[in-house]
Amino acid sequence: MSKTDPNAPQQQTLAVAKPQQNFLVFDSIEHFEHALRMCKCLASANMLPKHFQGEQNIGNCMIALEIAHRGQLPVMEVLQNLIVVQGRTSWYATYIIGRINSCGLFSTLEWESENDGTANWRMRAKATELKTGKELIGSWVSLQMARDEHWGGKWQTMPEQMLRYRSAAFWQRLYAPNITMGIKDQYEVEDIAFEEVKPADNPDEAEKKNAAAIAALQESIGKKKPEAPATSEPEKPADQPAEGAQEPKPLVAIVVEQPEGEQKPKAQSYEATLERAKRNLGIPTNAQESSEINFESSEQ
Numbered sequence: 001m002s003k004t005d006p007n008a009p010q011q012q013t014l015a016v017a018k019p020q021q022n023f024l025v026f027d028s029i030e031h032f033e034h035a036l037r038m039c040k041c042l043a044s045a046n047m048l049p050k051h052f053q054g055e056q057n058i059g060n061c062m063i064a065l066e067i068a069h070r071g072q073l074p075v076m077e078v079l080q081n082l083i084v085v086q087g088r089t090s091w092y093a094t095y096i097i098g099r100i101n102s103c104g105l106f107s108t109l110e111w112e113s114e115n116d117g118t119a120n121w122r123m124r125a126k127a128t129e130l131k132t133g134k135e136l137i138g139s140w141v142s143l144q145m146a147r148d149e150h151w152g153g154k155w156q157t158m159p160e161q162m163l164r165y166r167s168a169a170f171w172q173r174l175y176a177p178n179i180t181m182g183i184k185d186q187y188e189v190e191d192i193a194f195e196e197v198k199p200a201d202n203p204d205e206a207e208k209k210n211a212a213a214i215a216a217l218q219e220s221i222g223k224k225k226p227e228a229p230a231t232s233e234p235e236k237p238a239d240q241p242a243e244g245a246q247e248p249k250p251l252v253a254i255v256v257e258q259p260e261g262e263q264k265p266k267a268q269s270y271e272a273t274l275e276r277a278k279r280n281l282g283i284p285t286n287a288q289e290s291s292e293i294n295f296e297s298s299e300q
Contacts, residue, residue, distance in 0.1 A: 025066040035065050042079070051084050063089070071181055085189040093165040093185040096172055103179055105130060109171070111164055112137075120144060123163040125171035138171030151191040162187065 025035040039061035043054055052061050061079070067089075068078040081095040101108050107128040115121050122142030128135050141163055146155045155162050169185045184192075 023069045025062055025069065035062055039065060042075075048079055049083070052079055060084070067181065067183075071179075083186050085186055086192075088184075088189045088192075090184050090186045090189040091180055093169065093187055096180055096185050097165075097168050099179045100127070100168070100172055100176060103176065105176065106136070109168060111167060113163075121159065121163065123167045125164075125167040127171070127175075129175075136171070136175050138167055138174060141167040141170060149191070153187060153190050 023031060025031055036058070039058045040055075042048065042061045043052065043058050046053060051057055052064065064078050064082050065075060067073070067082065068075045071078075081092050083090050083092060097109060100106060107130060109125055109127045111123050111125055113121070113123045120142060122140045122144075124140045125138040126135060143155070143159055143163070145151075146159075146162070151162075153162075165185065165187055169188060172180060
């Protein structure tokens with residue numbers, strides 16, 4: 001049994017901190033605060049895509065960091081290949097093909113093509129599983145499918161490339177969905193967004209709906225106010241006096257007849273003319289009234 005020399009220097013065992021394997025951003029407050037400091041640093045870099053730059057995109061960096069840790073992928077690899085299309089997270093199509101070829105589970109992805117350059121052009125992807133040697137064949141993707149599904153984007157300008165990208169995405173979701181964690185490629189997301197906002201089959205239909213809506217609006221604005229209900233009493237003419245009002249007495253015209261043979265007198269004063277009119281009508285004149293009054297007074 002060997003004895004240790006007490007004079008020999010003692011070796012100290014240092015605890016080496018191992019990197020944490022499952023660092024999930026939203027797993028705890030400590031993880032979240034640590035990820036927030038990392039994302040502030042990442043957002044300040046100008047070597048990242050625009051949707052990860054700036055303080056307003058710190059949230060995008062947090063989500064990308066979570067995806068990287070869940071898939072055990074390098075953070076920079078995720079940041080360079082993750083893209084946002086119409087508010088949806090997606091991968092570049094080339095990145096998905098690269099993940100299939102580099103995962104070590106399958107052989108290099110290949111394509112089978114039929115009816116090249118025609119309206120019925122179609123392709124499908126295939127690869128061999130290295131563990132079993134089984135050939136894995138994907139679904140056909142054709143230009144007719146693109147027309148039926150109303151896929152837009154670059155299908156009109158680069159159909160061959162789009163056939164390869166879409167058939168690879170179909171193959172990956174069928175045989176290796178774990179390598180993308182269920183996230184679609186950018187062109188699939190673009191086609192989904194194009195399908196949601198595609199115009200109507202008949203352009204005139206939209207114009208008719210707009211015209212009908214405008215007509216209904218104009219009708220509601222120009223609609224007449226409801227008229228007051230008619231009363232049972234008939235309307236009185238404007239010249240009929242109201243109830244309770246005294247009727248005006250008719251005017252009496254006094255006509256003074258001139259005796260025959262009498263010459264038309266010359267212009268007289270107002271008093272003389274009035275006296276003459278009273279005599280013709282048998283009305284006592286002022287002179288007669290005064291004489292009668294004097295006569296009565298003398299008899300008394």
